[in-house]
Amino acid sequence: NAGVTQTPKFRVLKTGQSMTLLCAQDMNHEYMYWYRQDPGMGLRLIHYSVGEGTTAKGEVPDGYNVSRLKKQNFLLGLESAAPSQTSVYFCASSPDRGFYENTEAFFGQGTRLTVV
Amino acid sequence: GESVGLHLPTLSVQEGDNSIINCAYSNSASDYFIWYKQESGKGPQFIIDIRSNMDKRQGQRVTVLLNKTVKHLSLQIAATQPGDSAVYFCAEMDSSYKLIFGSGTRLLVRP
Numbered sequence: 001n002a003g004v005t006q007t008p009k010f011r012v013l014k015t016g017q018s019m020t021l022l023c024a025q026d027m028n029h030e031y032m033y034w035y036r037q038d039p040g041m042g043l044r045l046i047h048y049s050v051g052e053g054t055t056a057k058g059e060v061p062d063g064y065n066v067s068r069l070k071k072q073n074f075l076l077g078l079e080s081a082a083p084s085q086t087s088v089y090f091c092a093s094s095p096d097r098g099f100y101e102n103t104e105a106f107f108g109q110g111t112r113l114t115v116v
Numbered sequence: 117g118e119s120v121g122l123h124l125p126t127l128s129v130q131e132g133d134n135s136i137i138n139c140a141y142s143n144s145a146s147d148y149f150i151w152y153k154q155e156s157g158k159g160p161q162f163i164i165d166i167r168s169n170m171d172k173r174q175g176q177r178v179t180v181l182l183n184k185t186v187k188h189l190s191l192q193i194a195a196t197q198p199g200d201s202a203v204y205f206c207a208e209m210d211s212s213y214k215l216i217f218g219s220g221t222r223l224l225v226r227p
Contacts, residue, residue, distance in 0.1 A: 043217040050213050107159030
């Protein structure tokens with residue numbers, strides 16, 4: 001059971017280039033999230049999904065797009081990377097919210113992205 | 117590893133003492149709260165959670181207190197150990213399933 005896996009772990013992009021970050025979970029979780037974490041800061045929600053085929057904006061969605069074509073995968077795209085998008089990106093997944101059940105979110109190990 | 121916690125509030129405690137980390141949340145509609153621990157270069161790790169129908173929940177060496185009146189959470193760590201040194205975040209969720217993190221506190225344990 002791998003949990004939440006992020007690909008790639010590191011990437012350097014030039015300004016204007018595009019890329020896609022992949023998050024895969026094998027726990028059959030309904031909810032998936034993408035966050036960014038800047039040095040010395042907390043996690044800010046970019047986009048999230050409450051199920052296959054659905055996406056919603058978080059706190060800082062501009063400059064990013066997402067897709068959830070399969071339940072187990074949540075993709076984060078940068079169409080035209082900017083230096084301000086240099087950050088560590090974390091993906092998380094969480095099971096359905098049974099009110100009396102533990103619905104903790106499990107996190108991947110992060111993708112460190114540098115835009116030069 | 118990643119420089120987590122450089123600009124965050126820091127709590128310094130002596131090994132063996134109890135630690136109390138506080139968090140103010142923003143959304144009065146939030147009904148589920150989680151505390152996470154993040155070590156340098158790693159993703160957040162679940163510590164304990166609490167639902168809005170509870171005021172207190174205890175785990176192993178940790179206790180979370182929830183005061184909905186003033187929108188305040190606290191995490192108490194008993195007999196703090198060097199391995200507890202990390203950055204601690206609270207997170208809140210409402211019925212939209214959006215999981216929002218607070219700003220975090222860095223815990224330093226002095227030997």
